[in-house]
Amino acid sequence: xxxxxxxxxxxSDGKLAPKELPVRARREGVSVIALTDHDTAAGLEEFAxxxxxxxxxxxxxxxxxxxxxxxxxxxxxxxxxxxxxxxKNLEKIQLGRSVRNAEICTRLRKLGADISLxxxxxxxxxxxxxxxxxxxxxxxxxxxxxxxAAFLKYxxxxxxxxxxxxxxxxxxxxxxxRRSGGLAVLAHPEQTTSDAGExxxxxxxxxxxxxxxxxxxxxxxxxxxxFQYLSLxxxxxxxxxxGSDFHGSDHPMGISVPDDFLPWARLGVxx
Numbered sequence: 443x444x445x446x447x448x449x450x451x452x453x454s455d456g457k458l459a460p461k462e463l464p465v466r467a468r469r470e471g472v473s474v475i476a477l478t479d480h481d482t483a484a485g486l487e488e489f490a491x492x493x494x495x496x497x498x499x500x501x502x503x504x505x506x507x508x509x510x511x512x513x514x515x516x517x518x519x520x521x522x523x524x525x526x527x528x529x530k531n532l533e534k535i536q537l538g539r540s541v542r543n544a545e546i547c548t549r550l551r552k553l554g555a556d557i558s559l560x561x562x563x564x565x566x567x568x569x570x571x572x573x574x575x576x577x578x579x580x581x582x583x584x585x586x587x588x589x590x591a592a593f594l595k596y597x598x599x600x601x602x603x604x605x606x607x608x609x610x611x612x613x614x615x616x617x618x619x620r621r622s623g624g625l626a627v628l629a630h631p632e633q634t635t636s637d638a639g640e641x642x643x644x645x646x647x648x649x650x651x652x653x654x655x656x657x658x659x660x661x662x663x664x665x666x667x668x669f670q671y672l673s674l675x676x677x678x679x680x681x682x683x684x685g686s687d688f689h690g691s692d693h694p695m696g697i698s699v700p701d702d703f704l705p706w707a708r709l710g711v712x713x
Contacts, residue, residue: 444696445703447476447501448517448629448657448685453485453569454505457690460489464496472696474711476501476519476685481535482570483523483622493712500712504528505629506535506618509609515629516612517657517683518619520710528622536570538608543571549603550576550596555585573597574689613651620652625709627655627683632667645678658682659697681705 449463450456458466460477467475475498477489486502493500502521508514543559550557557579565575577592586592596603616626628648635641658671675682681704684697
């Protein structure tokens with residue numbers, strides 16, 4: 443079967459609305475999908491309704507960025523938006539994004555790029571504003587030939603317009619997910635570290651704090667990485683998950699896995 447448990451929509455930095463994701467999934471033969479927007483659960487109601495309408499199995503999710511020395515993202519599955527006020531728990535994270543976005547605009551203008559926050563917010567279409575939206579506006583206005591160049595010149599870590607933002611600790615991220623009825627999963631571990639020893643140490647710490655799974659099969663991992671991550675998941679008694687980190691770009695949706703890859707009933711699948 444083909445599944446994709448890592449999709450983004452227009453409520454964060456994806457190109458498709460939540461209601462469009464099940465349509466794309468059916469077209470590409472993907473059996474189970476999860477909406478995991480950055481720092482928001484706002485699109486989950488629309489997503490759930492569209493899954494039911496299109497007869498696609500969906501999982502309500504989220505992706506939280508944790509404070510760490512490198513990229514560390516925690517996916518949450520089985521999110522219940524009515525439980526313990528998840529959006530209230532996310533307010534501090536979203537405020538940190540707002541402060542960061544204003545400072546990015548200030549730095550870009552100092553660098554000679556005439557970019558306003560209002561333009562970037564329009565580019566985000568009312569969803570969570572992130573650096574990809576800044577990159578898209580920079581390209582539109584001719585300050586970079588493509589979004590990759592925009593990140594390299596202005597927005598990536600170490601670039602002149604890069605600004606740190608508030609991120610909760612990994613433990614706090616998992617607590618937000620847990621209090622929302624969810625299951626915490628380490629996303630794309632290859633982005634966190636290429637050092638096997640560091641990853642093992644991290645997994646041990648996260649497991650003690652409630653980590654449920656690890657994303658072991660993605661479209662960007664090598665076969666060797668997938669073997670390593672599946673072995674580590676077994677060693678730490680973590681459930682392996684699979685997802686493409688889909689943003690609506692040209693790469694296809696879906697990862698092939700065995701039918702019994704996951705205990706679907708525990709993931710809060712929308713039927």
